[in-house]
Amino acid sequence: DVQMTQSPSSVSASVGDRVTITCRASRGVSTWLAWYRQKPGKGPELLIYATSALQSGVPSRFTGSGSGTDFTLTISSLQPEDFATYYCQQANSFPLSFGGGTKVEIK
Amino acid sequence: EGHFLESGGGLVQPGGSLRLSCAASGLTFNYYAMSWVRQAPGKGLEWVSTISGQGGSTYYADSVKGRFTISRDNSKNTLYLQMDSLRADDTAVYYCANSRDGYFFLYWGQGTLVTVSS
Numbered sequence: 515d516v517q518m519t520q521s522p523s524s525v526s527a528s529v530g531d532r533v534t535i536t537c538r539a540s541r542g543v544s545t546w547l548a549w550y551r552q553k554p555g556k557g558p559e560l561l562i563y564a565t566s567a568l569q570s571g572v573p574s575r576f577t578g579s580g581s582g583t584d585f586t587l588t589i590s591s592l593q594p595e596d597f598a599t600y601y602c603q604q605a606n607s608f609p610l611s612f613g614g615g616t617k618v619e620i621k
Numbered sequence: 622e623g624h625f626l627e628s629g630g631g632l633v634q635p636g637g638s639l640r641l642s643c644a645a646s647g648l649t650f651n652y653y654a655m656s657w658v659r660q661a662p663g664k665g666l667e668w669v670s671t672i673s674g675q676g677g678s679t680y681y682a683d684s685v686k687g688r689f690t691i692s693r694d695n696s697k698n699t700l701y702l703q704m705d706s707l708r709a710d711d712t713a714v715y716y717c718a719n720s721r722d723g724y725f726f727l728y729w730g731q732g733t734l735v736t737v738s739s
Contacts, residue, residue, distance in 0.1 A: 527718060546723060546724075548726070550726070555734055557716050558666065558716070558729055560728075566646060569727075575649075601665065603726070605725050607680050608671070609680070610656075611669065614665050615666075
């Protein structure tokens, strides 16, 4: 099974800040990696799939990169709606698996 | 864009059963694999099960294998999760979500809460 490890587990930031979240897979997942944002009390929403492809309707301030075992999600200029929890997910093999989450909080 | 509405959650005793439903609209349902993902209170996301578009292939997390059964009725645009032998650690919000061209979860429902407690 592939274990996904995210860091940091939480980050404090201000509106307009640049934020980077990392995700490491216990073995290579090629580019089968997605990122989700979950706002409190809501279902998750897909931001990035296949490592770097922006889901339709998602703002361009979100970018993804990486391959193999190491991946990053960057938010170039944090907006109020971005204070939420972010998860990575590998889609390379079953069982599918998520990282533990990164909570982006207001500084 | 798909819309999903989960239902069937509630309070059940340990060892009991529950059947969740996920009604889909706004998409060609049988084009998509469908999955259940759960989230225990205050915890992260955990994949539970996936079924292919025509229902011929199913996959389960080890934690639910042998106890949960995923199925779909494409004529009704509905996904199901039959949950038997429920345990306290199955307590979670259960979400359904669709996938295509890889097992990324494109759109999610709002979730239904399952509480297993005596």
